[in-house]
Amino acid sequence: MNPRVKTPAKSLHGTATAPRRARLMSREQAGAFIRAIAAENPAPETELLYTDAFSLLVAVVMSAQTTDAMVNKVTPGLFAAAPTPAAMAALGAEGIGQLIRRIGLWQAKAKNVAALSAMLVERHGGEVPRERAALEALPGVGRKTANVVLNVMFGEATMAVDTHIFRLGNRTGLAPGKTTRAVEDGLVKRIPPELLRDAHHWLILHGRYICKARAPDCWRCQAAAHCNYKDKVAAPG
DSSP states (O other), X not given: OOGGGGSOHHHHHBOSSSBOOOOOOOHHHHHHHHHHHHTTOSSOOOSSOOSSHHHHXXXXXXXXXXXXXXXXXXXXXXXXXXXXXXXXXXXXXHHXXXXXXXXXXXXXXXXXXXXXXXXXXXHHTTOOOOSHHHHHTXXXXXXXXXXXXXXXXXXXXXXXXXXXXXXXXXXXXXXXXXXXXHHHHHHHHHSOGGGHHHHHHHHHHHHHHTSOSSSOOGGGOTTGGGOOOSSOOOOOO
């Protein structure tokens, strides 16, 4: 009897905090892997709704530990009420909270959005800075959020490592690492420079819809031939 039949998919394929780790890909494999998933989506974009740098920044801050789809349900009303940093700061944490209660950790996120909006007005003339240090100094903004804003809004070749990319980097062997920073550094080092900016979106979307958490849909993966994951999943039936 195959022992894997008895093993729950979650334990077989790893968890969010402890993903399976495959043998490190060669640079040639890494380039081929990225090009394979890029072929299906030549112009990738974030799935968060935004209209400018400020709305993108707020949406990314609110996306922590919740889905982009859920964030997109609350941001239209929020941005209609407060489209600028000054308006958002005036709305305050309580007013923001009333508009985003459906997302996880809404109380903390409301406080951070109010505080970062006030800081944008006080220190940056109401504009979102494009320097990493200035972005990371904003309440609720860490390296991942700064990387998203720098990538999407300002065109920089940054790699924001979320749970999807952390899992995929380890599971495939593209960039195994024990921390998000280790995976980020590995991806930046191994992905061909001309593909790096868009690779952020390719990898997020691939992890979200193909190389999924409980069990990867390997039979649907365009890059399976370049992947070092040993327990590839066959098509159902």
